[in-house]
Amino acid sequence: MGFGHGTEGGAMEEDDTEIQRRVLEEAFGESSDDDGPACSAADPSLSRQPIWESVAGIKGLWLCRDFLWIKQQSLLLSAIEREGWFSDNSHNQAMRFGDLPEWATELARLVREAACFGEVSFEASRGSNSEDQDAEETCPLPLNLLWREPLFDQLIANVYEPGEGICAHVDLMRFEDGIAIVSLESACVMHFTQCKGGDGNAELQGEETSSMRIPILLSPGSLVLMSGEARYLWKHEINRKPGYQLWEGKEIHQKRRTSVTLRKLCKSPN
Numbered sequence: 001m002g003f004g005h006g007t008e009g010g011a012m013e014e015d016d017t018e019i020q021r022r023v024l025e026e027a028f029g030e031s032s033d034d035d036g037p038a039c040s041a042a043d044p045s046l047s048r049q050p051i052w053e054s055v056a057g058i059k060g061l062w063l064c065r066d067f068l069w070i071k072q073q074s075l076l077l078s079a080i081e082r083e084g085w086f087s088d089n090s091h092n093q094a095m096r097f098g099d100l101p102e103w104a105t106e107l108a109r110l111v112r113e114a115a116c117f118g119e120v121s122f123e124a125s126r127g128s129n130s131e132d133q134d135a136e137e138t139c140p141l142p143l144n145l146l147w148r149e150p151l152f153d154q155l156i157a158n159v160y161e162p163g164e165g166i167c168a169h170v171d172l173m174r175f176e177d178g179i180a181i182v183s184l185e186s187a188c189v190m191h192f193t194q195c196k197g198g199d200g201n202a203e204l205q206g207e208e209t210s211s212m213r214i215p216i217l218l219s220p221g222s223l224v225l226m227s228g229e230a231r232y233l234w235k236h237e238i239n240r241k242p243g244y245q246l247w248e249g250k251e252i253h254q255k256r257r258t259s260v261t262l263r264k265l266c267k268s269p270n
């Protein structure tokens, strides 16, 4: 397991990989080989509880700011670098389907663990109307999604240079509900805009309802989970044109940003 899986030989390389493996075990805890749920209330690998915030006004949108520690963030980044997807600077996006690299499987395990064990902070989620919250909304992922196998079987890694973003979209309908986005390197603002009519049409690029536009700050190491309305009835976008990356009244200094999106493909009809 782990984010380090060098392919080249050499004592140095092996040492590095071994160190990375040990660091990961300390940082992430050993992964479970059990067939059943990988975590329980007594899981000894749990050394801290991530805090989840729901996003006011958007059902099914959850943010975990402290998902990855700094050390974990750099291990994840180096695992992505080792893939060599972006080494010649000619690509800024890579996709994988089916069997994911080991580090992505580990990341998916951490997403599940965080959703299982994380604590919902109603204070941090302030602004959301607690009366509107039903029982399902106290878990960042509905249980039927949380325990599906595999949790994810598709990944996209995106690298954004300053000024680059992603235009408003709803993820394709060929992906199931329950999407995770992990942010690395630098912060950005992601905006959510409600889809007109809310019929969840594939790849909506169309009209929006009035001015419902909700920003969330994606800091490095954070995790976003989208399900239900957030996944189907809201578009998300990252606009890094000058003037759009404002947080608490201040323009965010733009640097390179890397993200990993994890999704699950819908079963194809036989």
Ligand SMILES: O=C(O)CCC(=O)C(=O)O
Pocket (backbone or CB within 6 Å): 156, 158, 166, 171, 181, 236, 259, 260, 261
């Ligand atoms: O890079 C991100 O944070 C979002 C990526 C995304 O929305 C997508 O690939 O569908």
Ligand SMILES: [Fe+2]
Pocket (backbone or CB within 6 Å): 169, 170, 171, 236
């Ligand atoms: Fe997306």
